[in-house]
Amino acid sequence: MKGLKKKRRIQIIALAVVALTLSTALIGYAMRDGINFFIAPSQLAENPPAPDQVFRIGGLVEPGTLIRGQGETIRFNVTDGGASIPVTYSGVLPDLFNEGEGMVGTGRLVDGVFQAREILARHDETYMPKEVIDALKEQGVYKPDA
Template sequence: MTRKKRRAVLIVMGLALIGVASTLVLSALQTRVTFFMSPAEVAKAAPDPATRFRLGGLVAAGSFKREADALNVFTVTDNAASLPVNYKGILPDLFREGQGVVAEGRMVNGVFVADTVLAKHDENYMPPEVASALKKNGHWQEQSGKQPASTPGT
């Protein structure tokens, strides 16, 4: 085998190896990706019950209830649409009505069944996906970013 043929075979084998590796990585990532949706997006196009996704928005006022067997029932809204959520487990300490929340799970018979619930961690933080969904629906109020005036001697 001449030198040129050997080099061509090595290049072809290297490209094939890169192709196989890329295919394996992409197939592994495809099964791990969870998409973010707002309640309005779920209302427009309900995802397949087998599809896991993240639901984000605000916990609707007056919607939170604790039921038997540590089942927490609440509604997530983006002020354009609302979606009932069931979560079995202990909610984060900062979870409360009127605050931002991101829940991960699946749709089952028109109810979002969450296996993970993440609450907003301070008064100024909103997950980027939730903020963009609220902005898109025209329900976002920009923070002024101004610091409150301090009083003399403090």
Template structure:
């Protein structure tokens, strides 16, 4: 084999190893990527139970139920659909009914959502773009008017 041929084999092997490494890294990241969904998108798409995602919307008025063991249940809505959420732990001080919330966790087989973390937004100006867009799409929230 000539020197040019060995060089081409070496370059081809290096590119192959890099491609395999990149593929393995992307495969490893698929378990850590969490997608945002609104309650209406969850109702329309029916993601598989156990799917990790971020759920965003408004805490429905009259839906917060606090139990004795720091377990809280509430409903997240975007005006088009509702999703029941269960969470064990301390809620942010700004969490209340009618406010924007983003919960990260997984869907359960019964269609409810078990949250690992809950983020409350103190002002609709600071609501994540995805949540605000979903609420605007449902006609629940409009820029400059606040949460309805």
């Protein structure tokens, strides 16, 4: 009787370990597309990712580059002061999106052009994402408002 209880306990522990391992693997598999790395324009110019890799880019919308094309395609450059990357986006831009302002875009780099599927702009007049501030500080461009 005592050996049967010990055997049952070992089976339950082994089953729990297998279930935990399987659930961890499934969670990791499900999250693989949900994790987007932030890349500054200078980093992107030095080391471009594969065309199928989805990532986030952020910086300032370069003044004089915002072109609202025919249809709904918008073109502009995003810069961190060290490099400038052309961006295309089809869709409605956020209200506070403007030249010289901070932005973060999610998408892919195809033939040297970042094709954004989502554009985020600051949500008020003073906010800028931490990643963008860090990238601008690294290039010596960031100047906080007084």
